[in-house]
Amino acid sequence: MSDNGAALLEVEDVHTFYGTIEAVKGISITVHEGEVVTLIGANGAGKSTTLRSIQGINRPKTGRIVFKGQDIVGRRPHEIVKMGISQSPEGRRLFSRMSVRENLEMGAFQRSDKAGIQQDIDRVYELFPRLQERRMQKAGTLSGGEQQMCAIGRALMARPKLLMLDEPSLGLAPILVERIFEIVREINHQGTAILLVEQNALIALAVAKRGYVLETGRVVLHDTAQALRQNEQVRKAYLGEV
Amino acid sequence: MTAESGTARRPMLAALPRFSQQINRVLTWVVVGLFVVWVVGNFINAPKQFVSVFLLGVTLGSIYALVALGYTLVYGIIELINFAHGDVFMWGSMIAVTVSAHWLGLDGSQGWYVTAPLIFVTLLACIAFCGTLNVAIERLAYRPLRNAPKLAPLITAIGMSFILQNAGALVYGFIEQPVPDIFPTKPLFRIGGIAYTQKSLLIVLITIPVLLALVYLVRSTRQGKAMRAVAQDMDASRMMGIDVDRTIAFTFALGGALAGAAGLLFVMYQTSTRYDLGFQLGLFAFTAAVLGGIGNLTGAAFGALLIGLIQAFNEGLSWHTPGSSWTQSVIFSILILVLVFRPQGLLGEAVSDRA
Ligand SMILES: Nc1ncnc2c1ncn2[C@@H]1O[C@H](COP(=O)(O)OP(=O)(O)OP(=O)(O)O)[C@@H](O)[C@H]1O
Ligand SMILES: [Mg+2]
Numbered sequence: 001m002s003d004n005g006a007a008l009l010e011v012e013d014v015h016t017f018y019g020t021i022e023a024v025k026g027i028s029i030t031v032h033e034g035e036v037v038t039l040i041g042a043n044g045a046g047k048s049t050t051l052r053s054i055q056g057i058n059r060p061k062t063g064r065i066v067f068k069g070q071d072i073v074g075r076r077p078h079e080i081v082k083m084g085i086s087q088s089p090e091g092r093r094l095f096s097r098m099s100v101r102e103n104l105e106m107g108a109f110q111r112s113d114k115a116g117i118q119q120d121i122d123r124v125y126e127l128f129p130r131l132q133e134r135r136m137q138k139a140g141t142l143s144g145g146e147q148q149m150c151a152i153g154r155a156l157m158a159r160p161k162l163l164m165l166d167e168p169s170l171g172l173a174p175i176l177v178e179r180i181f182e183i184v185r186e187i188n189h190q191g192t193a194i195l196l197v198e199q200n201a202l203i204a205l206a207v208a209k210r211g212y213v214l215e216t217g218r219v220v221l222h223d224t225a226q227a228l229r230q231n232e233q234v235r236k237a238y239l240g241e242v
Numbered sequence: 243m244t245a246e247s248g249t250a251r252r253p254m255l256a257a258l259p260r261f262s263q264q265i266n267r268v269l270t271w272v273v274v275g276l277f278v279v280w281v282v283g284n285f286i287n288a289p290k291q292f293v294s295v296f297l298l299g300v301t302l303g304s305i306y307a308l309v310a311l312g313y314t315l316v317y318g319i320i321e322l323i324n325f326a327h328g329d330v331f332m333w334g335s336m337i338a339v340t341v342s343a344h345w346l347g348l349d350g351s352q353g354w355y356v357t358a359p360l361i362f363v364t365l366l367a368c369i370a371f372c373g374t375l376n377v378a379i380e381r382l383a384y385r386p387l388r389n390a391p392k393l394a395p396l397i398t399a400i401g402m403s404f405i406l407q408n409a410g411a412l413v414y415g416f417i418e419q420p421v422p423d424i425f426p427t428k429p430l431f432r433i434g435g436i437a438y439t440q441k442s443l444l445i446v447l448i449t450i451p452v453l454l455a456l457v458y459l460v461r462s463t464r465q466g467k468a469m470r471a472v473a474q475d476m477d478a479s480r481m482m483g484i485d486v487d488r489t490i491a492f493t494f495a496l497g498g499a500l501a502g503a504a505g506l507l508f509v510m511y512q513t514s515t516r517y518d519l520g521f522q523l524g525l526f527a528f529t530a531a532v533l534g535g536i537g538n539l540t541g542a543a544f545g546a547l548l549i550g551l552i553q554a555f556n557e558g559l560s561w562h563t564p565g566s567s568w569t570q571s572v573i574f575s576i577l578i579l580v581l582v583f584r585p586q587g588l589l590g591e592a593v594s595d596r597a
Contacts, residue, residue, distance in 0.1 A: 055480075055481060056480075057477055057480055057481070076485065077480035077481065077483070078480065078483045078484060078485045078486075081481070081482065081483030082483060086481065086482075086483075087481055089477070089478065089481055093475055093477065093478035093481070094478075095470070095471050095474045095475060095478065096474065097470075097474060098470065098471070098474070102467070105467070106467065106471050106479075106482045106484075107482055109464075109467075109468065109471075109482050109483045109484050110483035154482070155481075158482070158483060
């Protein structure tokens with residue numbers, strides 16, 4: 001991992017609401033260049049909302065989000081994608097009536113370098129050979145695992161500096177989960193920083209360098225992944241130990 | 243907390259009650275069968291008259307198609323039945339009168355080399371005006387309600403329709419706005435005593451390339467892909483870097499432009515228009531869009547052709563035909579029958595591939 005210490009993303013005391021419901025109550029997170037950081041926490045802790053706030057889908061009411069030195073709060077999502085943040089969202093959200101290939105192309109919507117896009121499509125096919133076999137198939141007819149691969153591939157097509165993955169292991173067989181995380185590591189080794197949301201804390205903490213534990217919209221704990229793996233509280237709540 | 247991949251949106255029209263499959267199928271075939279018998283009966287009864295009426299129907303259908311596409315494009319992307327669309331079309335026809343007859347002074351006496359470029363200028367004016375008008379309507383009336391329950395923008399659309407109609411009456415009065423016959427009216431041939439004029443052919447010849455260009459735009463261009471993506475999943479589109487607001491505005495601009503073009507063709511064909519034109523014609527075009535499967539471009543064109551033919555048949559044929567005073571009732575019956583028995587339309591699947 002090529003962590004050179006510079007902060008790529010800094011989320012500072014962000015509060016995000018859905019109507020009057022405060023889903024994120026003052027979260028601060030840092031992701032350095034080339035780093036894998038994980039957010040873990042129970043259902044409804046505000047993990048997805050944090051990613052949506054960073055992406056500009058839900059605008060934080062207060063707080064700062066600084067990416068590559070610029071405050072991006074209030075920027076529109078497509079501008080944020082262009083700056084280098086993309087995500088594979090919760091529930092995958094593929095364009096179900098488009099083919100696998102078209103989905104990948106949509107991921108590159110902000111780019112215009114045709115040759116580069118083709119190169120990246122080939123790279124995604126290399127990472128996920130299954131997608132190449134299914135490239136003409138409508139995304140809605142893929143299996144759950146294939147859809148997850150397609151969603152990750154689609155997010156990669158933006159050539160992000162920061163890739164956000166929202167529960168990439170959800171609903172996948174253990175063997176496939178391992179395969180997906182191998183690929184997550186590989187993507188990271190190629191230089192992309194990753195912000196990983198996971199329910200499966202065990203595997204998330206194995207891949208990540210640092211982690212944040214969220215509870216009801218707040219960060220209750222943050223440390224290196226190694227320390228979190230040993231933390232009594234985390235072991236009880238998230239690693240399934242009694 | 244997982245949503246099914248991007249299909250969380252339920253089409254409004256699919257929520258209408260459905261009858262049991264069998265009754266549904268039997269009734270559909272009975273209706274289609276009776277229609278075919280009626281058409282064939284008329285053909286045998288008076289073949290020449292039938293052919294001339296058929297050609298008339300194709301011309302009407304072409305104009306309806308341009309309007310129907312505006313309904314279908316907008317419904318396809320934000321699931322709103324834009325009731326104001328017919329009135330945008332009416333404004334297109336008004337602008338066509340103003341520009342061609344009042345400003346440019348076309349009255350049919352000029353040669354084609356003067357008329358053709360000036361009509362083209364009028365067309366551009368209509369397209370620009372209606373495109374802009376439709377975008378403004380979206381910006382002011384629909385966008386603020388984007389996250390509101392679906393009934394809110396629907397009611398706003400009906401209100402918008404009244405506003406546009408009243409504004410039309412205010413500017414142009416309650417009377418017919420006549421235009422001289424500017425399009426070439428020379429008969430190409432006569433059949434059954436009725437002339438098929440050059441302008442009828444011209445209308446069809448203008449419509450077909452427009453339809454083909456539109457299908458190409460939506461299927462194959464970057465902008466079209468953005469439209470299809472937004473239609474399927476707005477938030478996912480945002481995450482892919484698509485400017486959703488701009489894509490929706492573009493869709494309204496496109497629909498408005500088509501309505502503007504239709505306004506010109508209509509006024510050239512009928513040689514008059516009125517402030518309340520948009521109501522009836524809009525509902526006919528809407529019926530066409532629903533008949534073809536709302537959200538489906540090919541369906542809208544196909545449905546419009548059918549509605550144009552049905553109207554022409556009803557008004558021009560003589561064997562067991564209700565006649566022109568029944569046209570509205572016939573078309574609305576079709577709308578109701580389709581909504582009840584086949585809400586997905588003729589070409590749509592249960593949840594149609596919109597585009
Ligand atoms: N669209 C919405 N409208 C209202 N409340 C919402 C909405 N989306 C999320 N919430 C609420 O915000 C809180 C945080 O939700 P969020 O989806 O961020 O949690 P999460 O940590 O991702 O949970 P999970 O692990 O179940 O995905 C929850 O209490 C949820 O009910
Ligand atoms: Mg979540």
